[in-house]
Amino acid sequence: MRKRNTRSYFCILLMSFFFAATKEVTAEGNYRIVAHPSVNESSISKNYLRAIFSMRLRTWQNGLIIKVFVLPDDHSLHHKFSKEQLNLFPYQLRQSWDRLVFSGTGQAPTTVSSSEEMQNRIKNTPGAIGYLETTYINGEIHVLQIK
Amino acid sequence: MYSRLNSVLHVAFLAPCRSIAMVLTFCLLTNIGTALAERSIGHLKTENTETQQQSTLKWILDRLQFQGFASQAFIATSDNDVFGNTDEGGSFGFTELGLNALFRPLPKLQLSAQMLSRRAGKDNTGMPRLDFAFLDYRLYSNETNQFGIRLGRIKNPFGFYNETRDVAFTRPSILLPQSIYFDRTRNLGLSSDSVQLYGETSHAKWGDFTVQFQIGSPNVDDSDTRISLVPTAPGRLSPDISIIGRGLYETPNKRFRFAVSGIWVNIDYDPARMDRFGSGDIEFSPIFISAQYNTERFTFTSEYALRKFRYSGFNNPQYDSLDFFGESFYFQGEYRFNQKWEALLRYDLLFTDRDDRSGKKFAALTGAPAHSRFARDFTVGLRWNITPQIMARFEYHRINGTGWLAPLDNPVSSETTKDWNLFAAQLSFRF
Numbered sequence: 001m002r003k004r005n006t007r008s009y010f011c012i013l014l015m016s017f018f019f020a021a022t023k024e025v026t027a028e029g030n031y032r033i034v035a036h037p038s039v040n041e042s043s044i045s046k047n048y049l050r051a052i053f054s055m056r057l058r059t060w061q062n063g064l065i066i067k068v069f070v071l072p073d074d075h076s077l078h079h080k081f082s083k084e085q086l087n088l089f090p091y092q093l094r095q096s097w098d099r100l101v102f103s104g105t106g107q108a109p110t111t112v113s114s115s116e117e118m119q120n121r122i123k124n125t126p127g128a129i130g131y132l133e134t135t136y137i138n139g140e141i142h143v144l145q146i147k
Numbered sequence: 148m149y150s151r152l153n154s155v156l157h158v159a160f161l162a163p164c165r166s167i168a169m170v171l172t173f174c175l176l177t178n179i180g181t182a183l184a185e186r187s188i189g190h191l192k193t194e195n196t197e198t199q200q201q202s203t204l205k206w207i208l209d210r211l212q213f214q215g216f217a218s219q220a221f222i223a224t225s226d227n228d229v230f231g232n233t234d235e236g237g238s239f240g241f242t243e244l245g246l247n248a249l250f251r252p253l254p255k256l257q258l259s260a261q262m263l264s265r266r267a268g269k270d271n272t273g274m275p276r277l278d279f280a281f282l283d284y285r286l287y288s289n290e291t292n293q294f295g296i297r298l299g300r301i302k303n304p305f306g307f308y309n310e311t312r313d314v315a316f317t318r319p320s321i322l323l324p325q326s327i328y329f330d331r332t333r334n335l336g337l338s339s340d341s342v343q344l345y346g347e348t349s350h351a352k353w354g355d356f357t358v359q360f361q362i363g364s365p366n367v368d369d370s371d372t373r374i375s376l377v378p379t380a381p382g383r384l385s386p387d388i389s390i391i392g393r394g395l396y397e398t399p400n401k402r403f404r405f406a407v408s409g410i411w412v413n414i415d416y417d418p419a420r421m422d423r424f425g426s427g428d429i430e431f432s433p434i435f436i437s438a439q440y441n442t443e444r445f446t447f448t449s450e451y452a453l454r455k456f457r458y459s460g461f462n463n464p465q466y467d468s469l470d471f472f473g474e475s476f477y478f479q480g481e482y483r484f485n486q487k488w489e490a491l492l493r494y495d496l497l498f499t500d501r502d503d504r505s506g507k508k509f510a511a512l513t514g515a516p517a518h519s520r521f522a523r524d525f526t527v528g529l530r531w532n533i534t535p536q537i538m539a540r541f542e543y544h545r546i547n548g549t550g551w552l553a554p555l556d557n558p559v560s561s562e563t564t565k566d567w568n569l570f571a572a573q574l575s576f577r578f
Contacts, residue, residue: 007568047351048290050399056293056347058285059254065210073535074486087400089443091483096401098317103302103310104259104279105345107212107249 031077032137033085033144036128038064043145050086052129054096055106060127068109069121069130077115081131085146207250215246218315218575226564227549228556229322230267233569241573242266242273243313255285255295263313267330269555270371278302278313279338291350297343297361303336304343304359304393305408306435306450312337315575319448319481319491320528321540322571325551326475326497327435327450332372335412335431339363339389354398365389367414374554377416377466380424387413387428406437416461425462431455433473446481453501474501491528491542497521497550506548518565522550537576544569 033049035041039060044052051057052066060066071078073090082090100106112118115136122128123140137143222229223237231240247261260280266273281299288294302310306327311317322330329336341363349355364386367373373384393408409432416427433454440447454473458466477495484490498504499520506520528542549563557563 045290045351047349047399051290051349056349057290058251058288061290063254065251065254089441092401092441095317098314099311101212101214101249102216102245102247102261102314102317104247104249104257104261104281105283105297105310107251107257108214 030134031081031131032134033146034122034130034132034137035142035144036067036122036124036126037140037142038126039129039142039144041144043147045147046085046087049146050088053082053086053093053109055100055109064127067125067128069112069118069125069128070109071115071118071131072111072113077131077133085131210251212249213247214249214578216243216314216316216575216577217245218243218573220321220571220573222569222571224570225568227552227567228268229552229569230556237570240266240268241571243315244275245278245313247278255288257283259283265313268371268553270331270369270553291348293345293347295345297345300338300340301343301361301363302338303365303391303410304361305336305391305410305433306452307404307406307437307439307448309336314577315540315573316538316577319446319479320493320526321542321573322526322544322569324450324477324479324493324495325524326477326495326522327452329551331551331553331555332375334366334369335372336410337366339365339386339391341389341391349399351399354396357395357397358393360390360392362388362390365412365414371553371555376414376429377424378554380416380422380461380466381419382422382424383417383419384429385415385417387415389413402441404437404439404441406435408435408437409433423463424466425460427461427466428459430457430459444483446483447479448481449476449478451476471500471502474498487532489530489532491526491530493524493526493528495522495524495526497523497548499550515560516549516563516565518548518550519552519560519563520548520550522546522548522552536578537574540571540573540575542571544571 040062041060053068055068057066073094079090082088082093086093097108101108110121112121115133118130118132119136119141122130122132132141219239220241221237221239222231222233222241224233226234228234231238233240244264245261247259250258252258261278262275263278264273264275265271277300279300279302281297281301283295283297285293285295304310308318308323308328312323312328315321341361343359343361345357345359347355347357367384367386376384389410389412391410393406395404395406397404412431414429414431416424416429418424418426431454433452435450435452437450452475454475456469456471456473458469461467475497477493479491479493482490500509503509504521506517509515509520510517523546525545526542528540531539533539546567546569548565552563
């Protein structure tokens with residue numbers, strides 16, 4: 001009687017595998033790595049960028065605190081950015097941030113809900129870094145070149 | 148012999164560590180004080196008190212992060228109890244709640260603390276406890292190298308999952324592979340009051356290398372740990388100097404992750420009044436080897452542990468003869484169908500004593516069932532990311548053996564069942 005009980009749960013579990021359908025991520029337009037004008041570096045290396053977004057580095061070379069902004073984990077620009085610029089899958093980034101936060105050994109980046117909010121936070125936060133589609137980039141935002 | 152070595156270690160390490168900790172804390176507090184005072188003076192010249200208070204609040208909030216999680220599971224077993232009375236229709240006896248604050252008053256300094264409430268079986272009542280609380284000071288930092296020190300109650304760095312084992316989002320399954328991440332002696336492995344040195348170096352081509360080394364005293368003050376380690380002795384366990392170290396290597400894209408960790412835990416047995424046992428020592432020194440391979444859709448993870456146990460000084464042949472190696476291994480595959488759905492497949496193996504894998508020698512010696520000395524757990528699971536903040540999980544285990552079953556929840560080992568099934572579902576929320 002009891003055995004049948006857990007076995008039926010197993011069947012439900014097995015069935016739900018079939019409902020797990022696949023959905024592809026759609027690509028977005030051009031984007032740039034952007035920063036607050038107080039970040040006085042014109043270009044940074046990929047390794048430096050990776051260290052920043054892995055939240056290992058805490059300050060810019062001029063001593064200013066680094067403030068990292070990202071779009072939500074399921075945002076297509078976030079996917080594009082992490083794969084192309086960091087060579088990491090979004091789930092790997094989230095896992096490494098979670099390890100830092102829940103072991104107390106680091107902080108997580110700030111998640112913004114949209115590109116508008118990203119634009120707003122980047123231009124108003126000293127030391128900020130993030131990524132934006134080119135249509136959102138104006139004179140108040142500093143574009144970082146990747147070496 | 149261990150206690151003599153330990154008292155030497157006590158004098159040689161702990162005393163200076165404590166004084167260094169005190170001096171460092173004092174320096175840091177003065178530093179923060181000065182930083183705050185400078186801000187206040189700067190503002191006094193130009194602004195009134197109200198806006199000054201507002202800007203101080205903003206200054207703090209800018210540097211402070213809060214995170215939390217809440218998970219509730221339902222567990223049903225065919226036989227044997229896991230986190231509550233689960234073999235009679237199931238139970239909602241597994242709840243995890245956590246809240247942490249991470250404060251970075253200076254670029255080089257982080258203060259971190261986490262409160263944790265865990266309700267799971269008879270030993271975890273849900274009483275909130277301080278999970279970690281430490282300061283992390285970056286002694287040296289540049290683009291590629293980091294070096295620093297951590298002081299306080301620190302999560303023990305071993306394996307891939309230990310430091311975040313109570314956060315459902317960071318686990319591959321509802322129950323972590325029990326052969327490595329025992330839940331019954333979890334407090335021993337969880338965190339310890341210690342000093343940790345850490346170093347990280349990253350190379351564009353070769354990848355990242357992280358080393359952590361800590362020395363401190365483990366948490367042994369709970370009844371599940373006592374019953375698991377000294378089931379028939381009435382006295383208490385007290386912690387002694389313990390050492391933990393881990394080296395982690397990751398390729399630049401984190402496709403390959405590889406770690407080696409080692410622990411050297413020492414526990415003293417303090418006899419009760421009229422105790423027939425002497426003041427014994429338990430040495431527990433496991434070594435862990437961990438490897439992981441990540442692709443966009445697949446993650447393969449495997450960990451192996453060789454665990455050395457040695458008892459001495461109990462003046463009791465049953466305990467003093469205990470000198471054996473335990474062995475643990477699991478292999479796990481995860482598959483991501485898309486951002487919403489993930490599947491898990493795992494085979495997890497535990498032998499309490501690698502020279503007695505069937506448990507027959509142990510059964511002949513003690514009369515306890517042979518199946519209490521091993522466990523083979525085959526798990527299938529499904530994860531559903533409803534939103535980035537809400538997750539549901541379902542999993543099914545077929546288990547042969549009761550090697551990792553908690554004795555507090557299953558007090559009579561002869562009444563346990565060798566072959567059993569476990570189903571679990573969990574809903575988890577984070578912010």
